[in-house]
Amino acid sequence: MLNYTNTITEEKSYPGLQMKEVKPIMKLIIRGKKREFLSAIGKSLNLLLPTESNTSSTSEKLSALWLSPDEWMIYSNEISKSDNNDYETEILLEKNISKTNLGAVTDVTDQFVMINIKGDKIFDLFETGCPFNFNDFRNKNGSVTQTILAKIDVIIHNQNKNEVNLFVRRSFSQHLFSWMNDSASRL
Amino acid sequence: MFIINCPYCGEREQSEFKAGGEAHIVRPKQPTELSDDQWAEYLFMRKNIKGIQFERWVHTHGCRKWFNVIRDTSNDMIKAVYKMGEKPPTK
Numbered sequence: 390m391l392n393y394t395n396t397i398t399e400e401k402s403y404p405g406l407q408m409k410e411v412k413p414i415m416k417l418i419i420r421g422k423k424r425e426f427l428s429a430i431g432k433s434l435n436l437l438l439p440t441e442s443n444t445s446s447t448s449e450k451l452s453a454l455w456l457s458p459d460e461w462m463i464y465s466n467e468i469s470k471s472d473n474n475d476y477e478t479e480i481l482l483e484k485n486i487s488k489t490n491l492g493a494v495t496d497v498t499d500q501f502v503m504i505n506i507k508g509d510k511i512f513d514l515f516e517t518g519c520p521f522n523f524n525d526f527r528n529k530n531g532s533v534t535q536t537i538l539a540k541i542d543v544i545i546h547n548q549n550k551n552e553v554n555l556f557v558r559r560s561f562s563q564h565l566f567s568w569m570n571d572s573a574s575r576l
Numbered sequence: 577m578f579i580i581n582c583p584y585c586g587e588r589e590q591s592e593f594k595a596g597g598e599a600h601i602v603r604p605k606q607p608t609e610l611s612d613d614q615w616a617e618y619l620f621m622r623k624n625i626k627g628i629q630f631e632r633w634v635h636t637h638g639c640r641k642w643f644n645v646i647r648d649t650s651n652d653m654i655k656a657v658y659k660m661g662e663k664p665p666t667k
Binding site: 443521 | 640
């Protein structure tokens with residue numbers, strides 16, 4: 390991870406809600422259409438990419454989120470070392486995917502900020518500023534959506550019951566986090 | 577405000593999408609042989625009818641895919657949604 394002045398500095402707690410930034414987390418965007426691409430990813434990472442819309446798959450070390458029919462985000466389940474900017478997974482995929490022209494691999498570790506939200510009021514918070522219908526989403530572990538929250542593009546990964554990972558672009562993260570704090574304080 | 581059934585992501589609110597104008601406009605095969613009027617006709621002139629219209633939409637804040645929508649412009653009723661490159665459903 391690059392050396393940033395971090396905008397989200399502390400963990401915030403409200404009744405039924407805790408939010409904090411988790412870092413550094415490796416994040417990759419991978420794109421490809423061919424069947425060989427899917428099998429090459431599967432073999433390299435020991436992780437099958439989800440082909441059903443709005444779903445995810447998880448292995449011991451990585452999670453893969455469906456973003457679009459030919460686009461996925463892969464992120465590490467555990468935090469990596471903060472002084473390191475090379476990722477084993479990225480190097481492996483570069484070798485097996487990019488170099489063989491099967492698809493594209495882009496490191497977005499520093500582009501996205503991951504905010505981990507816990508508690509039973511997560512969806513009450515989202516409902517205050519999001520047009521997405523969370524009724525089915527909240528009951529299905531591993532569901533994924535790209536939508537807008539307070540007019541900001543976000544990717545939401547329903548990890549467990551009452552635990553959600555939210556990805557937002559770095560330049561929006563401070564504003565979104567302060568909006569979420571403001572909104573959470575009024576729930 | 578209305579709901580669009582994205583062919584990739586499912587039902588989403590209209591604010592996640594952007595409209596891309598009329599669909600199925602074919603680019604002239606030999607642009608150099610057209611007069612300025614004919615070129616302007618292709619480039620700018622759209623039907624903009626009140627009633628059933630074939631449109632392109634993009635799911636900007638979701639999967640970022642383009643697709644076609646048949647929409648009644650008078651009441652925003654969506655008659656059909658189909659992917660790019662597919663023929664419009666006949667009925």
